[in-house]
Amino acid sequence: MRRTGSVRFGAALAAALCAAGLLSGCSAVAPKGGDTTCGEFNKMNKEDQTGVIRQMISEDGNSEPANMEVNGKLVSAQLYCKTLASDSNTVREAPLS
16 A cells, blocks of 8 residues: 555656646747747747847857846847847847847
8 A cells, every 4th residue: 555655646746747847838948049030039028038048148158148248139139030030030140249
């Protein structure tokens, strides 16, 4: 009987972890950095967009960017993706410099 209880506990724990993953939404998906399309980027919340920009900056060799750099590139990417770009363009194509 003791084994049955531990199996139930394991199943309950697995179910709880699966539910937590589903409830976390897009945050559970690793950002693609500069390869994120504008269509994907426009559907993200600001926190996830910031993660994309941070990862893109890191891909370019700066693993600890200043907040001012991140915020400037975030605004540029938002404007580009909402105005000039199509959904298939990537965030990396935005004029971020």
